[in-house]
Amino acid sequence: MQHNHTFGEEELASPPLPKPFTLVQHNCLGSWDVFLSLFGSFSQLALPPSIVALQDPPVYRGKLPSFNSFTVFSPPTDQGCKPRVAFYVFRSFLDSVSLLPRFFGRGDVMALDLFTPDGFFNPSTTGFTIINSYSTKGRLNNTRSVPPEVVFPESPLPTLTLGDLNIHHPTADPLRFFKEDEIATSTPYFDRATDQGFTLLNVPVVFTRFSMSLIGRPGVIDLAFACPLLAPYFTEWSAPLPSTGSDHIPILLRFEAPLFRAPPPVPNWALTDWPTLESSLKATLIPPAPSIPTTHSMDIWFKTNLDRITAELALHTPMKRVTFQSKPWWSDLLSQLRRAYNSALRSSKADRFDAALLASARAARTAYFKPVKKAKRDH
Numbered sequence: 001m002q003h004n005h006t007f008g009e010e011e012l013a014s015p016p017l018p019k020p021f022t023l024v025q026h027n028c029l030g031s032w033d034v035f036l037s038l039f040g041s042f043s044q045l046a047l048p049p050s051i052v053a054l055q056d057p058p059v060y061r062g063k064l065p066s067f068n069s070f071t072v073f074s075p076p077t078d079q080g081c082k083p084r085v086a087f088y089v090f091r092s093f094l095d096s097v098s099l100l101p102r103f104f105g106r107g108d109v110m111a112l113d114l115f116t117p118d119g120f121f122n123p124s125t126t127g128f129t130i131i132n133s134y135s136t137k138g139r140l141n142n143t144r145s146v147p148p149e150v151v152f153p154e155s156p157l158p159t160l161t162l163g164d165l166n167i168h169h170p171t172a173d174p175l176r177f178f179k180e181d182e183i184a185t186s187t188p189y190f191d192r193a194t195d196q197g198f199t200l201l202n203v204p205v206v207f208t209r210f211s212m213s214l215i216g217r218p219g220v221i222d223l224a225f226a227c228p229l230l231a232p233y234f235t236e237w238s239a240p241l242p243s244t245g246s247d248h249i250p251i252l253l254r255f256e257a258p259l260f261r262a263p264p265p266v267p268n269w270a271l272t273d274w275p276t277l278e279s280s281l282k283a284t285l286i287p288p289a290p291s292i293p294t295t296h297s298m299d300i301w302f303k304t305n306l307d308r309i310t311a312e313l314a315l316h317t318p319m320k321r322v323t324f325q326s327k328p329w330w331s332d333l334l335s336q337l338r339r340a341y342n343s344a345l346r347s348s349k350a351d352r353f354d355a356a357l358l359a360s361a362r363a364a365r366t367a368y369f370k371p372v373k374k375a376k377r378d379h
Helices: 032-044 180-195 274-283 295-316 332-350 355-378
Strands: 021-027 051-055 070-073 085-090 098-103 109-115 127-134 159-164 222-226 234-238 251-255 265-267 319-321
Touching (some): 021 159, 021 222, 051 159, 222 251, 332 355
Antiparallel strands (some): 070 085
16 A cells, blocks of 8 residues: 655755654544545645654554655554554654654554654753544443543653544533533543643634534544643644545644744834824824723724724834844944954954953953843843
């Protein structure tokens, strides 16, 4: 079951660590067509995901399908259990990390332990764990096959737990009408997640499964949780990929260090056309507030007029994008002192035996670094 599809040169470059890490999770319903549709849709992404976590992947004679540019990891079948979960790791990403798959003696849950000396998201986070599970109805009422203790373990590493847990809970779907057995089934999982400090990453009310029958209700059963060590690096939970033919949607998760998040544009007040803006604001007529105000009417009146003033400010003020190297406390004086210091330092290096040049370099250094410290402190 080999499908020979090769990504273009621009797609083969997985984001170098510790730049953004992306992962896709999806339930394939055991269908090769769904599997093929999912991996074929990655061409719509700027870069293919580093890891794909599948639930209920297609299995033929105990083996999972392969896909070019990805390496598959799944629970072993030597104990007669069918793999119900699998990880597909992008090979260029695999070249930059050490990977250790962990199994639990069953086919419906497995984990990947990832390690890199360069660090995930920051230099100190050298380890990262991902748990993938496909939890189905248990033998007893109000139970599922994968217990909460396996899904939400105590871990010293940043841990991401995801999968099709087949549970319904108000935290993930607050608008749903819940039956008593649904609450009884899901509560142990969310209680365990809370006890271990895990945070739900799903966007509330965004359904992850749509029933193929006309009477079934949509639900949120494909869940993702991040432990406290991982949650600060979470930036996106979205469904940008098209339907694959499954009743579940493909989900994209994105993690990155705050350093690599592009700062939003901000107004460049130094270039504002203040004379024109002042005359424009004076000509702007603000209608009086409602004579008999209600909460709704006051909100509309305030927002409408605030938008008018904001639009005038934006019209006469250009935007600028702050770079990662921008320092809000920097000034033109510091730039001049830095140039003077660098010039004196170069002169002293040209003749290391000239005492006057060495003294001048030391004085220029003091004259530069003291104002820098003061500017930082004042800011």
